[in-house]
Amino acid sequence: MSATRTPDPAPLPTDAVPGPVAGPGPTAAAAPATTPPTSRHRTLPLLAIGVTVLLWASAFVAIRDVGADVGPGALTLGRLAVGSLALGLPLLLQRTPWPAREHWPRLVAVGLLWFGVYNIALNAAEQRVDAGTAAMLVNVGPVLLAVLAGLSLGEGFPRPLLVGSVIGFAGVVVIGVATSTGERADVWGVVLCVLAAVAYAVAVIRQKPLLGRLSALQVTWVACTVGAVACLPFAPALVADLRAAPPSTLAGVVYLGLFPTAIAFTTWAYALARSDAGRLGSTTYLVPPIAVVLGWVLLDEVPPPLAFVGGALCLVGVWVTRRPRLAIRRAAG
Secondary structure: OOOOOOOOOOOOOOOOOOOOOOOOHHHHHHHHHHOOOHHHHHHHHHHHHHHHHHHHHHHHHHHHHHOOOOOHHHHHHHHHHHHHHHHHHHHHHHOOOOOOHHHHHHHHHHHHHHHHHHHHHHHHHOOOOOHHHHHHHHOOHHHHHHHHHHHHOOOOOOHHHHHHHHHHHHHHHHHHHHHOOOOOOOHHHHHHHHHHHHHHHHHHHHHHHHHHOOOHHHHHHHHHHHHHHHOHHHHHHHHHHHHHOOHHHHHHHHHHHHHHHHHHHHHHHHHHOOOOHHHHHHHHHHHHHHHHHHHHHHHOOOOOHHHHHHHHHHHHHHHHHHHHHHHHHHHHO
């Protein structure tokens, strides 16, 4: 056991909601009575995951635009480099200490799997299969996450989570069928999509325990930097692609690095520290319908009517997974 594990309460992460601090001894048992209102504890994580879902949906739109000029590996390196710089500045100003040695295996795993493998595989897959097919295959990830969280994190398999996940995934399938052209699909594209889904699920399982000891900002920065370092072999391709591309491509890479990477992954980690991994993962079923709407607004990609049916199913599925927790909290309040 490390020296940081003492009988006293462990320090809160730096991004935790501020509130009264209970001292050691008998007084600590009374801490729940002096904590901030439960409504605030509910609202902040919900806002955080809302920001995450919106920005990740916008990433799919931006990648379709930027990906025409920048290769999969180069695009991953570009957005991770921007994200690492943006996240590292506040940590430098705060003089945040380095994570303990015991945390580094998980941090490296998250960086390699989620920030590295997931992004490269997804970017490459979208060049081999159409967007609808990619959405269907990649969204196997939340289902895998729910299973792994039930087995390895002790979250179990509550019926609302299973039912909501089935409904949400059905919505994604409907959206995929509605938007799929069937013109571009090959075996390697399918394999890459499944690889991205597996990398995402395993990475979140590795990330969850870290958030009890490290802040969301620190975990995200280290993982993002690890991913960027792993992608350095793509640096020559990134430079060549950006030189040949219009200035708007560079702006797109910077956007992907600042918003869907730096901000969205941090707000995800903040919400993950305060939620079950399986239930939180189900909220990402909102990404495909939001991406369809953003593509309609920003790229003039008019969605077929069936896509709206799929979007409605995604909303219902996420609502089912979240509803039991809200009901329990209201009863407790």
